[in-house]
Amino acid sequence: MSNIVDDRVEDYIRKTLNEKEGLLKELEDYAHEYKVPIIHKEISDLLKVLLKMNRPKRILEVGCAIGYSSIFFTTVLDGEVEVITCERNESMIEKARANIERAGFTDKITILEGDAEERLAEVQGEFDMIFIDAAKGQYKLFFDLVIDKLKSGGIVVSDNILYKGMVASDDFVIRRKKTIVKRMRNYLDFLCNNDELSTSLLPVGDGVAISYKE
Ligand code: SAH
Ligand code: MG
Secondary structure, eight states, X not given: XXXXXXXXXHHHHHXXXXXXXXXXXXXXXXXXXXXXXXXXXXXXXXXHHXXXXXXXXXXXXXXXXXXXXXXXXXXXXXXXXXXXXXXXXXXXXHHHHHHHHHHTOTTTEEEEESOHHHHGGGOXXXXXXXXXXXXXXXXXXXXXXXXXXXXXXXXXXXEOTTGGGTTTOGGGOOGGGHHHHHHHHHHHHHHHTOTTEEEEEEOSTTOEEEEEEO
16 A cells, blocks of 8 residues: 555556566565565656656666666666666665676666765766655755756656655654655655756655656
8 A cells, every 4th residue: 555546546557567577576576575665666667668768878876775776777778878876775785786797787787885975976977867766854965966967858756755645645644754754845845846847746656756857
């Protein structure tokens, strides 16, 4: 239950979308078993369409976990992309490295080890797409660190913006998440009122914001 859309709708969509195969399927099963919060199936299929339309040459990701989304992006783009991703959790980094190697993408995906707050500033060059999928209370901070590296005509995708519905309604908010929820609401207000961006908020997966940079 995601608290985002009606369960029947969600179940139907998940059943209807194609299952992944091979390594991606294996990583999904692993993520499910060990509760690693990888992108939801509906999000991966939405991003697949965006990736095929935009054909980004360089993607910057905040929050790598076991490498699932980076491997997915690179697979969709037939390896014709450079992905730079950031992760601070050592055991995740170890697993991501092994998975990226198994996928045959060691020359396509680079992991920056450490806190995004420290590592993102040093990233060089411009990107066509930025994917923010890390600590939910820090999205504005991540955004500020990366927005100048995004080309005009590029997109920022922010995942988990509705956070189990809590961001949309106080009825779902659990007390210890109050601060994160407040920060996420501020971030979404900021995105939607930014003259440089055109933003769409979608109740897909755990909620996703897609922002186009003018
Ligand atoms: N994008 C991945 C899932 C990422 S889960 C996928 O869909 O496959 C979020 C990850 O962000 C976690 O592994 C967490 O350790 C990492 N993270 C959270 N805050 C971070 C920060 N400030 N710096 C670096 N990594 C961070
Ligand atoms: Mg996510």
